[in-house]
Amino acid sequence: MPQKHIYFASDFHLGRKGLDSSAIRENKILNLFKHFEEHASKVYLVGDLFDYWFEYKHTIPAGFSRFIAGLIDLKSAGVDVELFTGNHDMWMNNYFQDLGFKVHKDPIIVEHFGKTLYIGHGDGLGPGDYNYKFLRKVFRNKLCQWLFARIHPNTGIGLMKYFSNRSREKSFGKEEFESFDKEWLVQYCESYPAEEEVDYFIFGHRHIPMEYMLQSGKAKYINLGDSLYHYTYGVLKESGFSLISYGDKDAHIETNC
Ligand SMILES: [Mn+2]
Numbered sequence: 052m053p054q055k056h057i058y059f060a061s062d063f064h065l066g067r068k069g070l071d072s073s074a075i076r077e078n079k080i081l082n083l084f085k086h087f088e089e090h091a092s093k094v095y096l097v098g099d100l101f102d103y104w105f106e107y108k109h110t111i112p113a114g115f116s117r118f119i120a121g122l123i124d125l126k127s128a129g130v131d132v133e134l135f136t137g138n139h140d141m142w143m144n145n146y147f148q149d150l151g152f153k154v155h156k157d158p159i160i161v162e163h164f165g166k167t168l169y170i171g172h173g174d175g176l177g178p179g180d181y182n183y184k185f186l187r188k189v190f191r192n193k194l195c196q197w198l199f200a201r202i203h204p205n206t207g208i209g210l211m212k213y214f215s216n217r218s219r220e221k222s223f224g225k226e227e228f229e230s231f232d233k234e235w236l237v238q239y240c241e242s243y244p245a246e247e248e249v250d251y252f253i254f255g256h257r258h259i260p261m262e263y264m265l266q267s268g269k270a271k272y273i274n275l276g277d278s279l280y281h282y283t284y285g286v287l288k289e290s291g292f293s294l295i296s297y298g299d300k301d302a303h304i305e306t307n308c
Pocket residue numbers: 062064099137139256257258
């Protein structure tokens with residue numbers, strides 16, 4: 052039996068066009084899931100899987116059935132799948148738990164292959180971004196969620212799509228990297244207490260694939276990129292962590308697994 056690996060991916064933003072339409076991107080992601088099915092013991096999907104998501108008590112957003120079926124297939128094939136919420140899909144309640152998935156709303160620390168991993172979407176961490184940090188509190192507030200759920204789904208989901216598009220026009224697809232010391236997630240990792248020994252900090256949210264050795268020389272900051280413009284995912288093997296590109300017709304995924 053070949054050794055199985057641990058996989059990570061984030062920021063699919065299904066429901067929105069990226070380099071390709073959402074339907075084409077969904078196909079690519081489902082193909083990637085087939086690869087995971089063969090090689091993974093565990094998959095962490097690190098947030099913003101959907102461009103918008105809100106669970107009403109008896110209703111979920113339409114349009115994602117194939118993807119959700121893909122998640123279920125992965126699980127049925129014996130792969131343990133854990134989900135994280137992101138800033139675009141933080142309104143998950145019990146729908147995915149009821150399907151048997153663990154859903155994390157905050158970062159977690161876990162150990163695999165003797166390495167300690169800090170895994171989280173990455174929104175609201177690090178210095179600055181006070182407007183978002185305030186909004187996040189409102190969005191996470193139970194009363195605000197209850198009130199929002201009173202709006203008819205056609206209007207509620209319509210509003211979410213509208214605001215998601217607006218925020219994207221301002222930033223996504225044009226994410227620019229200046230330098231590592233200006234990356235606020237890097238700053239967050241640099242100031243993380245040294246006595247807690249973490250080998251890999253793994254985040255999504257930034258939409259730029261990156262691997263960076265922190266000043267301590269002992270831990271790495273990793274950003275998983277996205278499946279909107281970059282088509283990247285991460286894999287942890289006995290030998291260490293790598294970021295992989297996928298999604299091109301010819302490019303195959305990992306060569307040596
Ligand atoms: Mn995102």
